[in-house]
Amino acid sequence: MMASSENHSEQKADTPYYYWQSENLLVATQSVSGYWLNQNEAKTEKLLAKLKSSRIITDTRRIAVGDIFLAIIGDNFDGHDFVEAAANSGAVAVIVSHPVSTQSDILQLIVSDTRLAFGQLAAYQRQAMSNLKVIAITGSSGKTTCKEMLGSIFNAADATVNINENSDFQEAASQSATTLITKGNLNNDLGVPMTLLELTYQHRYAVLELGANHVGEIAYTTKLVQPDVACVLNVGSAHLGEFGGRDAIATTKAEIYQSLTAADTAVVPIDDDYVQLLTQAAKHKTSHIIGFGWHHGNNPIEKNSDFAEQSGTAQVTASAVQVKPTHNEFVLHIAQKSAAIYLPLAGEHNVSNALAAAACAHALGIDIEVIAQGLNQAQAAKGRLARQSYGLHCLIDDTYNANPHSVRAAAAVLSVQQGHKIMVLGDIAELGDAALSEHQQLGIDIAAKPIDSLLCVGTLAAATVQSSSQAGMSDAHAFSDKQQLFEHLKAQLDALQQAGKTATVLFKGSRTMSMETLIAQLLATTTAEQTQI
Template identity: 35%
Template sequence: MMRMTLAQMVQAVHGSAEHCDCDDLETVTATSVVTDSRQVVDGALFVAIAGEHVDGHDFVDAAARQGAAAALVEREIKSAPIAQIVVPDTVAALGALAKANLEARKAIDEPFTIIGITGSVGKTTTKDLLHALLSTQGETVAPKGSFNNEIGLPLTALKVGERTRYLVAEMGANHIGEIARLTKIAPPDIAVVLKVGVAHLGEFGSVERIAQAKSEIVRGEAPNAITVLNADDERVAAMSGIAKGDVFWFGIDKAQAHDIDGYMAADDIALDDLGHPVFELVSSQGVEQRVSLGIGGRHNVMNALAAASVAKLLGMPLERIAQVLADTRRISPHRMAVSEVERDGARFTLIDDSFNANPDSMRAGIDGLMAWRSQEDQQPYRVAVLGSMLELGSDEHNLHRTIGAYALDGGVDALICVGGGDDASLNALAQDIADGGTEAKDADDMRPVRAVKTTQQADDLIRALNAEHPDMLVLLKGSHASGLSALATQWAAEAE
C-alpha cells in the first residue's frame, strides 16, 4: 500500500475523523489494510465490516491492541483507543480507498499496468498463470485464491505499492453492474474476457445477461486500453465492438493466427500421461513455441493462451513464456491439484478440483480424470466424486443429469454424487447426477453409481473402493456447499 495519512484516508472515503486529535490527521499513517483483526500488524488500517455472521465492529478494540493505526467504521466505538474514520458504508469506503491507492501509484512517473480478468470459468487459473509470468518481469500483485468481489478486489488493490509494476485484478459477478463497480476502482489497462458460460445462470436469468455482465469489464477499461478476447466464444468475440483501443485474440484455431493480426493460438494439442497439456503456441507473426503446461487439464490450454497473450503484449518472448508455464505447477488451492492420499495402509491419487463447479468446469474435471495415465497399458481405477452445482436456474435438474451421463459415457469406473446433509435441494441435485449416470449405463454395466447426503458417507464408499482397487484415482469436484473442498483438506490433514 502507498503510505497514507489519516487526513488522506478521510478525504479518500469522504468520512469523518473521530476519536483522535487534530495532530493525528497528519501524524497517523497506514501502510496496510485488513478486514480480519487477527491479521493486524503495526501500521494497519482495520476495516470493520458487518457480515452475515460476524460484525467487524466487535473487533475494533482487538485491532487497537494488535497495533492498528486506525479503524474504518460505520459507527464510532468509543471504548477503542484508536483513531476512527466513520463512513455510512465500510465496503464502499474500502473500494474508494483502493481507488485512491491506485491513483497514487499512477501518479508516480514509473510504468504501472492494471490487467483485469473476467469470465464464467478460468479466471483464477488464468490469474495464477499470469502472476507467475509477470512476476519474472517486475513486482506483481495478484489476489490470493479468487478474491474477485467488492471486498476481495479492493484488498488486493491496496497491496499495490510504490514499486509495483503490475496489478492482476480478477473480476467476478453474480449480478449486472458488479463488474462495472469493480472497474471504477481499478480500470484495466488490459482487459481479458475468457468465456461466457452458464455459471450463475439462476442469478442472471439468461446467458445473454451473463454476457452483458462480463462485457462491463470492456466498457470500464481505461482510455486506450487493450482488450484481449477469446475468439472461440462468439459472445466474447462480439465485445470487440465496444473496445476502447486495440483488440487482441486467443483461440484454438491456428488458421486464424495467420489471418488476424494480434492472435495467439494453440495447435497440435495433446495430453501427457499425467493429463498435462502439450501444444504449439503460435503467434500471428508465425512464430511457434512448444509448451508443456505444469498444471493438468486440457481446458487449461485456453487459460494458458489468455495469460500468454497478455505476457506477449507486455514484452515477454515466447520461449520465456513457455518456460514459465512449464515451471508453474502450483496454483490456487482446490484447482486440479494432484496429491497422494495415504491412510490405514491404503493409498490413492487425488485430483482436487473442488473449489467450485458449473457444467463447463465439471466436464473439464471429468476430462482431466480420464486423461490421467490414459496412454499406459495398466490404467487406474477412476472414481468421480461430484457435488451439486448452484445458481443454474430452472434447468438445474437436467443440467445435473447431463453431467452424470457425461461421466459414465466418458468412462469413469465409479460415480459418487454428494448432496448437502440436511439440505433437501442439494440432495435432490446429487440424485439428479446419479440418475443421469444410471440412465447412461447399459443393462449389463455393473459400474457403481451412488448418491449420498454427506461427505462422510462418500468417504466411507471411497475407503471401500480403495480396499478393492489399490491403484485408484479420485476426482473431487463440486460447489462449495457440497463440502468436497473440506473433505480434501481433511484427507491432507490425515496424511500429515
C-alpha cells in the first residue's frame, strides 16, 4: 500500500517517533477492512480521542504501558488468546481479526487478516519517513555481512555531516545511530514489518534484508519496503529443497526489483551465473543499474558479458586483490575514481560483499572516500568469521548459518590460516532431494583445499567424510553427535598444544546445528582448567 503524504500528520515538530492514532490506524488498514469495535459509544469515542502510541508489538512479553498489541496467528499459537494479557500489561489498543471478549474496555481494531495488517501498518510508517533512503538486500549468502558493511559506511557518512543546530532532533540524533539495519534474520513477512515499525524521523538510512523460502515472499516484502536501491548479492543453493532448483531461486531473488520506480537503482552481481536474468528483471523497472564484480584482465566484465550487453551502465569493481588470513587488500573502482581498501574481514567472498555494499552506497550518492573509510572500519558480525583464542590455537566462529556456497567460502578462508587447519562442519539444512549430492560434493571440494583435518557431525556427516576421503583427505571423521566430536577435537588440540604447535579451527553449520555450542564448550574447559590451577 502506498500512503499519500496527506494521510501522514506532521509529528516531527514534537518528537522523532512516529505515533499511531485512531485515524492513521484506520487509513493504514483500509485494505484489510479495518474498523474500530464500538463496545460503548461514549467510552469508545473518548478512548479513541486519547489514543496515541509509538509502538505496535506482537509479543505480549514485550508489551509496555501505551503500546498497541497486534494478535498474530501462528502454527502453534493464536495471539488472540493473549489480548487480556496485553491489556493487563498496559496496552492501549489491540489489533485483531475478530472481536475478543475481555474484562477491560481496551480498544479493538478489527481487520480481516492481522498478518497482512502488520505489513500494511509497517508500509504506512515507512512511507511517513519522507527523507529516508532505503536499501533492500537479498541473496543466497552474504546478506548479514553486507548490511553490516553498509552500516559502517553510513556511520562514516554521518561523521561528515554536521547536524543542523536548529534541528529539533539534534540531541536525539547524537544519542542514536541514524541508520536502521535488520537485526539478525528478521527478513520474512513478519520480520520485515517488525523492522520497519522501528523507523523514526531521525533515521536517514535503512538497510533491510529480505529473505525467502517460497516464491512470492520477496515480492511481498519489497512492496512493503519500497526501496530506493535493491540489490541481489548472488544466487546460490540455499533453500534448494523449498525451491527445487537454482532457476527458481534466481527468479525469486529477482522479485526484489519489482517495487522499483524509474528513479530508483538496481544493483546486480555481474560475476553471477544469473546476471542476465537479474538484469532483465531490473530493466523492466529502471534504467539505473549498477553492477558489482571483479576485474578480469583489462576488461572488468570480460568473465561475464551479459551485463554489458544488456545494461551498459555503471560498474563497481575490485582489482589488485591480496587475500590475507585476517583481511583483504584491494583497489576499489567506482566510475572514474579509485580507492585503496584494507578490509578487516577475511575471504574473497567478503571482497564481493564489500563491492555490493559500495555499489549500494554509491547509488545513494555516498562519495568513494567515505565508502572506503566505512569499509576499512567494518567489523565481523557475531558468528561471521569472528575469532577467539584457545590456548595457542585460534577458533573461527562462522556458525551463524550455512549453505554450500558459504561453506566453500569458509574453507577458502581456513586454507590460508596459520598452523594445523581443522574444519568442523555440521549438516546443511533445507537442501531437499539434493542434500546427499551437495554434501558429497562439499567433501570433494574441501579435500581440494590445503586443510589438514575435517570433522563432520550430523545425519549426512558420513557422506561428506566418505567423499573427502576418496578425494584424498587423510584425516576426515564423521560423528553421530557433537559430544563425540568435541571429545575428539579437544584431544587433538591438547596434543598439538603439548607439542608446541598451533592450530586454526573453523566452525560451520546450519543454524539448526548450533555449532557455536562447541566453541562455548571448549572455552568453558579453559576457564575450568584455569580455576583448578
